[in-house]
Amino acid sequence: MAENERKPVRQRKASGDTGIESLDLGILPGLLGYNIRLAQMAIWRDFQRSVSNGDLRPGLFSLLVLASHNPGVAQIQLARQLAIDKASVVALIDRLERVGLITRRRSPVDRRRQGIYLTAEGNKRLRALKREMALHEKRFIDRMSQAEYETLLTLLKRLQD
Amino acid sequence: MAENERKPVRQRKASGDTGIESLDLGILPGLLGYNIRLAQMAIWRDFQRSVSNGDLRPGLFSLLVLASHNPGVAQIQLARQLAIDKASVVALIDRLERVGLITRRRSPVDRRRQGIYLTAEGNKRLRALKREMALHEKRFIDRMSQAEYETLLTLLKRLQD
DNA sequence: TATTGTTATACTCTATAACTATA
DNA sequence: TATAGTTATAGAGTATAACAATA
Numbered sequence: 315m316a317e318n319e320r321k322p323v324r325q326r327k328a329s330g331d332t333g334i335e336s337l338d339l340g341i342l343p344g345l346l347g348y349n350i351r352l353a354q355m356a357i358w359r360d361f362q363r364s365v366s367n368g369d370l371r372p373g374l375f376s377l378l379v380l381a382s383h384n385p386g387v388a389q390i391q392l393a394r395q396l397a398i399d400k401a402s403v404v405a406l407i408d409r410l411e412r413v414g415l416i417t418r419r420r421s422p423v424d425r426r427r428q429g430i431y432l433t434a435e436g437n438k439r440l441r442a443l444k445r446e447m448a449l450h451e452k453r454f455i456d457r458m459s460q461a462e463y464e465t466l467l468t469l470l471k472r473l474q475d
Numbered sequence: 476m477a478e479n480e481r482k483p484v485r486q487r488k489a490s491g492d493t494g495i496e497s498l499d500l501g502i503l504p505g506l507l508g509y510n511i512r513l514a515q516m517a518i519w520r521d522f523q524r525s526v527s528n529g530d531l532r533p534g535l536f537s538l539l540v541l542a543s544h545n546p547g548v549a550q551i552q553l554a555r556q557l558a559i560d561k562a563s564v565v566a567l568i569d570r571l572e573r574v575g576l577i578t579r580r581r582s583p584v585d586r587r588r589q590g591i592y593l594t595a596e597g598n599k600r601l602r603a604l605k606r607e608m609a610l611h612e613k614r615f616i617d618r619m620s621q622a623e624y625e626t627l628l629t630l631l632k633r634l635q636d
Numbered sequence: 637t638a639t640t641g642t643t644a645t646a647c648t649c650t651a652t653a654a655c656t657a658t659a
Numbered sequence: 660t661a662t663a664g665t666t667a668t669a670g671a672g673t674a675t676a677a678c679a680a681t682a
Binding site: 567588 | 672680
């Protein structure tokens with residue numbers, strides 16, 4: 315737009331030709347969704363760097379916590395809580411079972427159900443993960459006061475349906 | 476764990492056998508990352524319902540805004556801004572070009588570059604999208620006071636690297 | 637030599653559909 | 660009939676690697 319016809323007659327520089335200047339982000343910085351997305355990506359990157367050597371997704375951590383606090387939980391309950399399909403849970407559980415962190419045990423009460431349990435190894439691993447997780451969270455919480463932190467959690471919860 | 480050996484001797488009920496009761500979420504509700512993720516998912520669902528009939532990802536919206544505010548922007552700049560690989564940008568641009576919202580124009584200044592421009596149709600479409608986007612955002616902003624909203628944006632930005 | 641855009645390829649996460657065994 | 664789990668398959672989104680054109 316700026317290159318051929320009218321060369322330097324614009325207030326805003328055409329960004330396409332230099333590669334150095336930063337972009338005009340327009341309305342994006344004022345959008346809630348955009349800022350939440352960037353914040354989540356920053357947290358996600360730090361999580362990968364600092365928790366479990368990067369070989370654990372946040373969803374798997376959540377799953378371990380849920381299994382830990384709800385021994386014998388059914389996979390379909392995990393699916394509902396994590397807002398994913400029950401078929402997707404199977405793959406996650408397969409993976410955690412293959413590395414020995416959880417086990418399936420058929421429920422004698424309702425034999426359709428495979429109760430999910432943390433193994434001893436899984437419990438040990440989860441304790442270590444929680445320690446790494448706490449340090450990870452601290453790096454972000456330290457960027458604000460206690461009051462701000464509480465406000466942030468409150469407002470985030472208010473956004474959740 | 477609760478089913479076979481010691482039956483109803485636990486304070487917390489075994490969740491695996493009823494399917495009705497809600498899960499114990501453990502430490503998750505106190506985690507920043509967990510709450511940001513849930514908030515983002517809620518916003519994402521509303522975005523899909525209410526913006527562009529669900530056929531537009533947030534990333535594509537951002538890309539349109541960036542192209543609109545930075546005519547002639549290079550694809551590699553978009554890649555850096557969106558924190559994705561330049562190869563991934565190609566597919567996004569291909570899609571937007573196929574539906575006639577943007578065009579590529581080889582830069583005469585640096586002939587390696589394909590400047591990205593919104594078409595007239597793209598501009599028209601973006602204006603409509605911005606209106607839908609404002610209503611979408613409003614549904615969440617309305618859940619808090621103006622002061623809370625400003626605090627939230629401030630704190631979210633502080634989390635971003 | 638380095639950079640921009642491109643293609644080919646593969647991987648991850650998830651959904652959908654169909655199936656089984658139980659209820 | 661309905662539900663829990665499973666399998667097979669497919670789609671979206673992304674990354675990596677190799678390449679052509681250009682700087």
